Amino acid sequence: MKNILTASKICKQYAGTRALKEVDFEIGEGEILGLIGENGAGKSTLMRILCGIEQPTSGDIVMHGKPVEFSGPQAAQAEGIAMIPQEVLLVDELTVVENIFLGHEESGAFGLSKRQMLADTRAILAELDSQQVDPEHLTGNLPKGSQQMVAIARRVMQGGDVFVMDEPTASLTGEETQSLFKLLKKLKGEGKASVFISHRLEEMLEICDRIVVLRDGEHVGNFINDDTLTKDKLVAAMVGSAVANEFARTVSHVGELMLETDKVVISTFQGRKTHPISIQAHAGEVVGITGLAGVGKTELAHVLSGLRPVVEGELRLRGRSITLRSPVDALKNKIGLVSEDRRAEGLVLELTALANMTLTSLKKLSRLGRIEKDRERQLGLDMKDKLNMRTEYLGRDANHLSGGNQQKVVIIRQLCSEAEVLLLDEPTKGIDIGAKAEVYRLIGDLVAEQKAAILFSSEPQEVLGVCDKLYVLTSYGFLGPYAKGALDYAGLMALEFGTATSDTPMEAAE
């Protein structure tokens, strides 16, 4: 088998951290390659480098026997890399056929060759067993799975030698996944290679010829997919040796029951309903909610903060049933959300750090509508001491703060407004290790003051280290609570990937 693409000694250095360490990687003609690793292992970074979206700090890529350098996505495309990103990039207002040919429309002597394009679209959709998708339908009205199929169809239509698919099956149904696999096999038959990222190990075992495992930016495993390969072996490779529990913190006194969901069903962004979710968060407790991408963690955080409606079930605060129609109700009930996307949702970038901190507690700091700036500043100074933040940062625009400091500002806002239940959605995403430690310390301080914190995170080490109690959202059920120490890293991964049945002791952490 001839190699289409060989990447050697790829390194990627971000400010302070190494995302990839001398990764060697090759893809042969007609090969379907799986790429796995937990969050932050470096698989997305590697894919982005292969597709020209990011450039490696060092290392070489050889394609078709000649060295290449991808200065941008277009350059990678020109060499035959076809990327299908996780986020579906379609124009909702255009029809399926228009989307598939967007930018590559076919014209004859009398304008667009509509019939030809229609026939080609039907052919490729048939190839993907998606005949039920009407090519003249607006894509915006299609279910998410069909949209993903259309996006895949467009990429395949435009051709390429190496198809890079990042979690293509996340929004697909079982049958759609099978159709995609059929297409992958067809491409394989034509000598084209595919790189396939997925969290679903059973899919990997079903379709891939070879599976590469990344851990902490290093290439740690290369498995030929034969009958002897099992999910357990893959999980073991991903997990590696025992992981140090670096975020350990002292446990505080567990107080009264604060927020409780009683068999709450919510709908995910993909429009699927989750299994009934029942969680209990007490004062003085850090509750973790974890699970793979797309299982509904962020959606649950949104439901608890009034941004999304409850489909079924009941929310209770201190035993009293509550309805959250909007975030205004959440604020009234002293429930505060620290959003996953701080720049888009968490901060007003044009305002200073101090103004962002006090955004929801202005009433307290003002008299007759006038903000008492001395008191505001004093509050800021008190808070900054908790944070290890330099005084001058308080007056700086949020836009000019580092990611870590921005995150601290958002959390501090909840402290200022005296939230009693904190919902933290991926609070350490994209911040460096030092800032992470401070965020954890801050969460620890919060619960020590008899507040309840609910941590929504997809980082296993984080939830295992920080949380007193853990719930796991999976596609096959809602699991938990697991008391601290009841699960180890391997056990959690086994639950998330569905390699273990939920026979782990279900100790309630009362």
Added chain:
Amino acid sequence: MTDARIIGGAGRESSGLITMLPAAIESMFRLSWRALRESWGLILALAILVLIFSQASPYFLNTLVLERILTNASFTLIMATGMTLVIATGGIDVSIGATLALSSMVAATLMNLGTPVLPAAMAGLLLGAGIGAFNGSIISYLKLQPFIATLAMLSLARGMTLIISGGSPAFDLPEAFTSAFKDEMVMVIGLGGLLLTMLVMHRTRLGIQIRGIGGNENTCYICGVRVNALRIGVYAFQGIMAVLAGYTLTASFDAAEPTAGLSTEWLEAMAAPIIGGNTMAGGRARLFGTLMGCLILATMRSGLNISGVPTAWQQVAIGGIIVGAVTLDVLTNRKKVS
């Protein structure tokens, strides 16, 4: 190696005239059917309006009145056709009234200075295209909001018109010019422009790409659509359409007025596409709907006139219709707006 097409390479039909003809006829029928399906509500609304006004006044159903309605609708249609494309890209152009006045004034002044009709008219059209292209360029390259960029242009072009004209109309235009843009020519230009635009929007890639820009600019960019060039072209086209409308207005008054296009004309040109089911959020180009929007507005205006409603109330009504149409648009497309 990238264009290695995997599917549909074989069995390509030949694009000879004989095989194309049935296809073209078929697609025409399909398009008409789609237009009807999308716009039946508008057709119904128009029918009801006609019914009401014919009951309200015995003079309404009369060839003179109908001709007047069709002429007025065609005048609005000239600008509304361009506006439909601008709105399809997710933009807006509030400068069309001022562009119309300036270009007409420039052309008329040139004619009065002895320039032959054709070069003078071409100069006006070029100016309109230039203004549009300028709008499109600052919107594309400086990332300005279309509304505010064209608002600045509105002020500039209006000022320029006043300076050139000294505040007084330009009279005594050559017969060759006025007769080319008068009476039934308004309808010819309006319908001709509409049909041509429909052809481009349905039969060429431009149609798909213009709507694509309004739907998701980023995706278009990734797919290799030349987003900025296309947008500049759309605003330039809108500029040309505004000038054509200006010429018909100039011809019907037999003079280029410095205040032409400054009252509600340009607002109606903006309202007609929205009434016709195009959305402010972009991504849609329903030209048949725009035509119906123009007819509804013109019918309203004539009907209210004949029924003895004062002009001021008509203005209130049109303001209300604009707000009503946009409200309907926002309420039915809420998903996109938030």
Added chain:
Amino acid sequence: MNSQNKAFGFIQDHHLQLLPVILLVAVAMTILSESFMTSQNMINLANRVSINLIIASGMTLLITSEGIDLSVGSTVGLSAVGAAIYFQNGWDASFGPYGAIVFGVAVGAAIGLVNGILVALIGLPAFIATLGTMLAVRGLVFITSSGRTIMGFDPRFIEVFSGFTFGIPRAVIVAGLTALVAAYVLNKTTTGRLLQGLGGNERCLYTAGIRVKRLKLGSYVMMGMLAGLAGLTLAASMSAAEPFAGSWYELDAIAVVVMGGTALTGGRGTVMGTVLGAILLGLVANSIILLGISAYYQTFVVGLMILAAIVMGSPVLTGARAN
């Protein structure tokens, strides 16, 4: 924004960039035209600047919160005509001459409320909604005035806006107070902070549990009331209410706000900049007339000034992120 505590913290130096230009024009005009530095010309100038500034102060808050109101010119007209009708109908017999002020401001508030409902509650794009009300309200102006200029204001009413206090024209005092209050609200109060937040990131305010709709609604009502006040000032300065009163005032107001340095993308606003913008615009218009240049150049120059201001404020050139 700088949160350092100064006695006049809300008057910030970097918003004074128009000051040298203003001084330059003023000095040049003093040399070029004898009639420039006369008290009569200064009063004319002050009146013109004042009416624009009353509207522009409100517009600064509105644009800072990423809103806009194109109906202010029509509102000016309706408030002026409203006050005229107040006296015409003899309502002053029962409510006194100063009731006209309340009436004019209430008319403005009502239009602002309609705009607020359309923009904040229904969610229409602000410029198209207020374009519609601009048209409809102008229609109402013609209907209520029957298309004629109305006179017959009570002198006591006129005195309120066009008299002098300590030798300063009252219009200037009204406008100055309006600008001061607007600057105070924007820089010192909860409302101002939230308006900046609204313009910077509405989504953030919403997720944080701020009552965004109420805030927006209130800002449009405030804008309507100020346009009403400007209409009264205009009517008093002319002792008459014309049906065309206030036409194109929205453009002047937006122009001076943008020239002053308030970002059209929201989040940052400066009332001080707007004050200077209004003075500069008034000066330029005044100069054009005094220098004997056709008044028609005025519109063109305003257009050029807006264009220059928005180009300089473009997210591409300033490196700010586009909203």
